[in-house]
Amino acid sequence: MSLLALEFPPVSHLFDWPTIWFDGTPLAVNKTVLIYLAATAATIVLFGLAGRPRESLVPAGVQHVAESGVNFIENSVVMQTIGPDGKKFMPLLTSMFFFILFSNITEVVPFIQFPANSRMAIPITLAVLVWVIYNVVGVRSQGPFGYLKNSLFPPGVPKVLYVIVTPIELVSTFVVRPFSLAIRLWANMVAGHLLLVTFAILSATLWEFFYVPAALPFVMLILMTAFEILVSFLQAFIFTILTAVYIGGSMHPEH
Amino acid sequence: MLSLLAQTGPGEFLDGLSAIGAGLGYGLAAVGPGVGIGIVVGNAISAMARQPESAGMVRTTMFLGIAFTEALALIGFVVFILLLP
Amino acid sequence: MARTTVKLFAALGATGALLLAAASPAQAAGETIGGCILEQVHHAEEEYGSLSAVEADENAFKSFEDDLEGCVEAPSPILPELDEIIWGGLAFVILFGFMAWKGFPAVKRAMDARSEKIRADLDAADAAKADALRTKSTYEAELAEAKTAAAAIIDEARGQADQLRQDLQARAEADIAEQRARAANDIESSRRQALDDLRTEVAAIAVGAAERVVGASLDADVHRSLIDGYIDEVAGAGRNGDGN
Numbered sequence: 001m002s003l004l005a006l007e008f009p010p011v012s013h014l015f016d017w018p019t020i021w022f023d024g025t026p027l028a029v030n031k032t033v034l035i036y037l038a039a040t041a042a043t044i045v046l047f048g049l050a051g052r053p054r055e056s057l058v059p060a061g062v063q064h065v066a067e068s069g070v071n072f073i074e075n076s077v078v079m080q081t082i083g084p085d086g087k088k089f090m091p092l093l094t095s096m097f098f099f100i101l102f103s104n105i106t107e108v109v110p111f112i113q114f115p116a117n118s119r120m121a122i123p124i125t126l127a128v129l130v131w132v133i134y135n136v137v138g139v140r141s142q143g144p145f146g147y148l149k150n151s152l153f154p155p156g157v158p159k160v161l162y163v164i165v166t167p168i169e170l171v172s173t174f175v176v177r178p179f180s181l182a183i184r185l186w187a188n189m190v191a192g193h194l195l196l197v198t199f200a201i202l203s204a205t206l207w208e209f210f211y212v213p214a215a216l217p218f219v220m221l222i223l224m225t226a227f228e229i230l231v232s233f234l235q236a237f238i239f240t241i242l243t244a245v246y247i248g249g250s251m252h253p254e255h
Numbered sequence: 256m257l258s259l260l261a262q263t264g265p266g267e268f269l270d271g272l273s274a275i276g277a278g279l280g281y282g283l284a285a286v287g288p289g290v291g292i293g294i295v296v297g298n299a300i301s302a303m304a305r306q307p308e309s310a311g312m313v314r315t316t317m318f319l320g321i322a323f324t325e326a327l328a329l330i331g332f333v334v335f336i337l338l339l340p
Numbered sequence: 341m342a343r344t345t346v347k348l349f350a351a352l353g354a355t356g357a358l359l360l361a362a363a364s365p366a367q368a369a370g371e372t373i374g375g376c377i378l379e380q381v382h383h384a385e386e387e388y389g390s391l392s393a394v395e396a397d398e399n400a401f402k403s404f405e406d407d408l409e410g411c412v413e414a415p416s417p418i419l420p421e422l423d424e425i426i427w428g429g430l431a432f433v434i435l436f437g438f439m440a441w442k443g444f445p446a447v448k449r450a451m452d453a454r455s456e457k458i459r460a461d462l463d464a465a466d467a468a469k470a471d472a473l474r475t476k477s478t479y480e481a482e483l484a485e486a487k488t489a490a491a492a493i494i495d496e497a498r499g500q501a502d503q504l505r506q507d508l509q510a511r512a513e514a515d516i517a518e519q520r521a522r523a524a525n526d527i528e529s530s531r532r533q534a535l536d537d538l539r540t541e542v543a544a545i546a547v548g549a550a551e552r553v554v555g556a557s558l559d560a561d562v563h564r565s566l567i568d569g570y571i572d573e574v575a576g577a578g579r580n581g582d583g584n
Contacts, residue, residue, distance in 0.1 A: 011339055015417045026422050033427040040431040044438050051446025059454075066447050080315055090448070095439040099432055120417070121424030125432065132351045180326045187329035190336065190417065238322045245319065266406065333418060 014197055015118055015190065035116035039102035043095065073097055077241050082248035089247060092133075096126060097240040100185065104232035107192055108225050115232070118189035120182065127182035130243045135174075138250030150253035181242055188235050192228045199224055277338035284331020291324040349437070380407045535575070543567040 017031040050066035059067050073093050078086045103122060107115035117123055138147040151173050152166050199221040206214035299317035303310045381391065384404050388394045394404050547563050 011336055011417060019423075022423075026426060028423040029427065030423070032421075032424050036424070036428040036431040040435040043435055044443065047439065047443030047447055051443055051450060053450070063447075063450070067451055070444070070447055070451065076311070076315055080312065091440040091444040092436060094444055095432070095436045099435055116428075118417075119424050120420035122428040122432070124420050125425055125429050129351060132354055136347075136351060180330075183333055184322060184326055184329055186418070187332050188325075191329075191332055234318065238318060241315065241319065242322060336417060 008198075008201060011194070014193065017114075031114060032116050032119045032121070035103055035106050035112065035114065036122060038106075039099050039116065042102045043098040046098070069098060070094055073240065077237075077244050081241060081244040082251060085251070086244065086248060089244070093240050093244060096243065097236050100126070100239055101232060101236035104189060104235060105229070107189065107196070107228050107232060113196070115189040115193055117185050117235075118193050120186050123182035123185040124178075126239070127178040130181060130246060131178040134243075134246040134250045137247055141251050142253060146253075147250065151250075177246065181239065185235050185239050188231055192224075192231055195224050196221065196228060273338045277335045280338065281331045281335035284334070285328050288324050288328035288331075291327075292321055295320040295324060349433075380404070383407075539568070539571050542571060546570075 019028040019030050020034070021029040046062055046066050049061075050063040054063070070090070074087070074090060077093060077097075078090060082089070100117060100122075103116035106112045107118075135147075138151065141147075142150060152169050153162055154165065154169065157165050199217045202217040203214050203221055206217060295317060299313050299320075302313045306313075384394050384400075384407075385391060388397065388400055394400050543564060546567050547560070550563070
């Protein structure tokens, strides 16, 4: 692909990183894997530091970050979607939120500049995990038949409409949900990375030809970087809140 | 046109067609969600302006609505990536 | 809490197994670049005899080139890679294990402890304030009591002083009256004494004088009565003359 003599790499080359260690085995390590491990380490360090007992009454530094995150997830995710009995899912939702956030935010971290979630691995893993969890929760809290009945035959619909509604619900609840959850996160990150790459390549190429017009894509690059920080937070939040919505929906049907 | 077809190999012609399809497909897929997100956010803003005390709840629901609406555009984007030669 | 964690771990394990089962065919289909090129070369050699034969035939060379490019081209970006699923899933399992075991409970406990402490402190402050208010009202009541007591004492003292003053005054007046009465009595008795003395004196003088004049000795008693009558007359006249 070339535009105005710009060499734009093929899309797949922007996301597939060469293997660093263990080439050829199923345990091959590349940049994406390193980012996942770094996100895990960052979250563990964050919560390990924040959980240390301390004397000061006022939280500061990492403690404040971790506690704001926990507060945020408790107040704007769990309490608004599941309710008080969703508190047992707090560790899961908290680790999900911070893991996704840290793998997303590498998109704008200098010298890394690659969102690990623009690889399908973690989005699909987490989405399938969410699928398993909300189905198990639904079966456990409503019984297998009650769960199927509530999700396939939503109450309050005229009986004739079940001909249309039931297949739609079947597909949307049991098939589309995990994929839409995974693809939402993945595609947002891919699109963000593509945007940043586009403006970065544009700036670099224009800088080589003549200096002044390069300012325009460069300003866009800065604005897009700020926007992508927002998107990273937003996608982590949306993934977490959708998880909570699905779990809450199977826990309390029609509330 | 025919001579152009004769010059290009069958693979390249299909590549061109899929590129056109990908671009058009993504463009069309972005129309509906664009309108939809506009409606969602607009109504959320007017709700927040009318009842600022419930702004938090409206904001959460607005993000949910955006997420569901945006999914369509993202599926278009996925098709775009899959169709790219 | 612990049972939920165990169940969530079971869900994670099931997810991993599901994904591995689903991803292994995809992994089997996508091989390494070198292996793919070798396979293509092998394939072309089988079809055309040797690589030089492929180079000679233009169409065959073009399709061979396409095949080789297909090897270099990365797999579709939407398909998850097995190694990334394994490592990412492992990372998430480790993270979730840490969070469920220690990270989240510690932070949550710290937050709860802090809000509990703040609440306890506020309660204690309220209690202390109520206590202080109670003490203050007690003091105020005591102060008011003391003030009334002081006022009562002052009133009493003033009353006593008044009483004392009146008593003293009354006593003084009584003394004065008594003394005046005594003085009057004294005066009266002195006067009477004086009158008596005078009378005796005058009687003696008069008797003496009369003896001398008359030369006769008269009976003293007769004289006395005579003289008494005279003096009474004189005294009555004198008294009348005082009144005049």
